[in-house]
Amino acid sequence: MKVLxxxxxxxxxxxLAEYIIEHHxxxxxxxxxxxxxxxxxxxxxxxxxxxxxxxxQKRAQVxxxxxKILPDTIFHLxxxxxxxxxxxxxQATLSTNIxxxxxxxxxxxxxxxxxxxxxxxxxxxxxxxxxxxxxxIRETNDLRPRSPYALSKVAQDLSGxxxxxxxxxxxxxxRAFNHTGFRRSAVFxxxxxxKKIAEIEKGLRExxxxxxxxSAVRDFSDVRDIVRGYWKAGELKNFGDVYNVxxxxxxxxxxxxxxxxxxxxxxxxxxxxxPHGTRPNDGGVIIGDNSKFTQASGWxxxxxxxxxxxxxxxxxxxxxx
Numbered sequence: 001m002k003v004l005x006x007x008x009x010x011x012x013x014x015x016l017a018e019y020i021i022e023h024h025x026x027x028x029x030x031x032x033x034x035x036x037x038x039x040x041x042x043x044x045x046x047x048x049x050x051x052x053x054x055x056x057q058k059r060a061q062v063x064x065x066x067x068k069i070l071p072d073t074i075f076h077l078x079x080x081x082x083x084x085x086x087x088x089x090x091q092a093t094l095s096t097n098i099x100x101x102x103x104x105x106x107x108x109x110x111x112x113x114x115x116x117x118x119x120x121x122x123x124x125x126x127x128x129x130x131x132x133x134x135x136x137i138r139e140t141n142d143l144r145p146r147s148p149y150a151l152s153k154v155a156q157d158l159s160g161x162x163x164x165x166x167x168x169x170x171x172x173x174x175r176a177f178n179h180t181g182f183r184r185s186a187v188f189x190x191x192x193x194x195k196k197i198a199e200i201e202k203g204l205r206e207x208x209x210x211x212x213x214x215s216a217v218r219d220f221s222d223v224r225d226i227v228r229g230y231w232k233a234g235e236l237k238n239f240g241d242v243y244n245v246x247x248x249x250x251x252x253x254x255x256x257x258x259x260x261x262x263x264x265x266x267x268x269x270x271x272x273x274x275p276h277g278t279r280p281n282d283g284g285v286i287i288g289d290n291s292k293f294t295q296a297s298g299w300x301x302x303x304x305x306x307x308x309x310x311x312x313x314x315x316x317x318x319x320x321x
Contacts, residue, residue, distance in 0.1 A: 004071035007078030014041035016227035056100035063107035090148035097152035124177040125150035136289035164240035177246035181223035182316035198317035214254035222303035232297040246288035
């Protein structure tokens with residue numbers, strides 16, 4: 001069985017590669033990534049992956065990769081995944097995420113009698129503003145994107161459905177809710193907190209952490225649970241369908257930060273107000289309903305976020321700094 005992961009050197013991509021290598025020995029694993037990307041996340045497993053250069057925004061490159069490999073399953077994870085960056089450069093986010101996926105789907109469609117399974121990594125950000133009576137969020141909820149990034153994921157999601165409906169392509173769409181873990185970039189809030197605590201422990205910064213709105217409630221999972229869900233999605237036959245992949249539980253940003261502080265070797269860490277203020281997506285409650293995916297695949301969240309994910313993340317930063 002041939003499997004291709006786009007964006008393999010990224011956060012989720014590297015964890016999915018690890019999962020496949022460990023649990024599915026019969027898979028021939030290919031990874032597509034831009035030449036200028038760092039392969040640090042793959043250093044320990046690089047010899048078990050066939051890496052190919054591919055810029056998702058260059059149709060010719062994408063088609064060349066697909067035609068040469070003809071993978072049985074494709075996990076499309078390549079994307080600009082940081083919502084804040086999408087405010088600063090919306091064109092780059094929209095181009096990478098929307099046109100990149102279009103290049104992939106059109107490349108597949110151009111090959112006669114070729115019907116791989118395609119799992120598209122979508123996002124809970126698509127739901128955007130959610131009313132209290134819509135919690136927990138089901139797949140049938142309205143999509144109200146609140147950022148250019150969220151808009152790009154709506155486009156990826158719905159274009160996936162359109163290619164299934166129009167061309168009969170074997171597409172499964174996965175709306176992943178918040179997930180994190182070791183190797184997550186520090187630009188993402190929780191990992192950023194962990195990095196700062198590791199720096200504080202080593203005397204590299206004052207025992208202070210700048211915070212925004214800590215009251216926000218989010219549905220967080222360990223990335224290892226999420227990528228296991230992606231694999232399960234690739235085994236489904238309900239093509240064209242969409243699934244939430246999430247823990248189904250809410251936790252405040254403050255509880256996550258307090259847990260990291262309790263794990264710290266420094267106990268007098270102070271929380272101070274971020275001088276940059278809040279962001280448009282701060283606050284509110286976002287909790288998903290994972291029952292549809294659980295019933296379809298047998299998947300369930302297994303890793304305890306507070307007891308396992310956060311300690312693993314902090315330990316990773318301690319070793320890295």
